[in-house]
Amino acid sequence: MRTVWQLFVTFFNIGAFTLGGGYAMLDMIERAVVDRRHWIGKDEFWDMITIVQMLPGVFAVNTALYTGYKIKGVWGAIAACLGAIIPSIVIILVIAVFFLEYKDNPIVERIFRGIRPCVVALILSPSIKMLINAKVNWKTAISPIATVCLIYFFRVSPVYIIIATIIGSLAFAFYSQNRLNKSKS
Amino acid sequence: MIYLQLFWTYLKIGIFGFGGGYAMLSMIQFEVVDNQGWMTIEEFADIVALSQMTPGPVSINIATFIGYTVGGFWGSMVATAAIVMPSLLLLFFVLRFLFKNKENYIVKTTLSSMKPVIAGLIFVAALMMMNAESFADAGLHGSNISVIICAVSFVATYFAKINPILLIIASGLVGYLVY
Known part of the structure; x- marks a missing residue:
């Protein structure tokens, strides 16, 4: 019981004081x-x-879930998870109340007009990092390009694209494993 | 029934949200802006910015924020619970299977071949935000400034690895001064 509580407190602190999301929390x-x-x-x-x-x-x-589970089973997992998200929920609720109240204020509007292009840049950056990390070449560039076109021009739901990708990637994995086994034997 | 719609939308995001927070962004955007029409893309971009500046997991911040905007306090609870729930259920499945097959060839190859698509997903999220309203609504002069903010922020985050929160604050300041 004590460990479960400590897990909650530990993750609560991390959730309340780490800026920058998942990887910063790690x-x-x-x-x-x-x-x-x-x-x-x-x-x-x-x-x-x-x-x-x-x-x-x-x-x-x-x-949080897996760390909690490893340390104290199901209750540990739930305690760590709640600890990690409760600060977010509380802080965001306060911000959301103020934001909805003041978002049409001319000063707030000016500030956010400056922020929006910056958000675009902040999202562009990880997408390019991911492309480099995935070692995309001219042959494999077809899948990110198709993804962008399907969603942007044809408004295909990203959910379908993810499902298709999982199926395709699984098929590719089994195919290349078969080939690997054949070349070994 | 708004709560049911919020629940279902966020459940899908929790189940299919591969590739981390940024990849989830295009999914959330598609559902919340395009599919359900709950908010404009500008409002969505504002929520993303505020969620990044707030402590805690960014996707949880976004879920709570969108839930609140769409359905008040209970909306925020429903959206947040729905995005966490698949993870909780997956825990037991993964503990049985994945931990024993950590070096499994199939698992590894499948996940690494998903990466290019995930990069595309993240790119779309940025592309959708680059619309006329965010980039050109004050004529040529205004549009130049947004493009400059975007380009400078990109160089600052990608090459100089400057903290995103500082960039958001600086861009907000620029926006306040020039518009």
Whole structure:
């Protein structure tokens, strides 16, 4: 019971004080659960993160769930998850109330007109990093280009694109595994 | 029924949200702006900016914010619960399967071949925000300034790795001064 509460408090602190989302929180989580509390080992922690990165959903929430589960089972997972999201909910509710009240204020409007192009840049940057990270060449460039065209021009739901991609990637993985096995034997 | 729509929308995002927060953005944008018409793309961009400047997981911030804008307090609870729920259910499945097959060739190849599509998804989110309202509504002069803010912010975040929160504050200041 004590550990469950400590997990909640630890993740609450991380959720309340880390700016910059999931990856920024990772460092804080490692410091808290590995270095300070010695709940799990460093290698074990990073092995887990490798898997959590592949999962769908909110990365910080997944990290909290798996760390919590490893340390204290289902209740640990739930406590860590709630701890990670409650500060967000409270802070955002306060901001949302003010924002909806003042968004038509001319000064606020001017500020946000400056901010919007910056948000575009902040999203462009990770997409280009991801392209480089995925080692996209002229042959594989077809899939990001098709994705952009299908959503932007034909308004295809990203959900369908994700489903198609999962099926296609699975098929490709099985195909290349077969080929690998054949060339081995 | 607004709560049901919010729940279903965010459940889909929680299930299919591969590739992290930025990739989810295009999904959220598609659902909230295009599909449901709950808000304009400008309002969405503002929510993204505020959510990035606020502590905590950015996608949770966005879910709570959109939920509140669309359906008040209970809307925010429904949206946030719906985005977390698939993760919670997946936990048990993944613990059984994925942890034992960490080095599994199929799992690894599948996920790495999804990456180019995820890059495309993120790019679309940026592209959709580059519309006339955000970039040119004050004639040529105004549009130049938005383009400059965008270009400078891009160089600052991509090459100089300057903190995004500082960039948002600086752009807001520029907007206040020039518009």
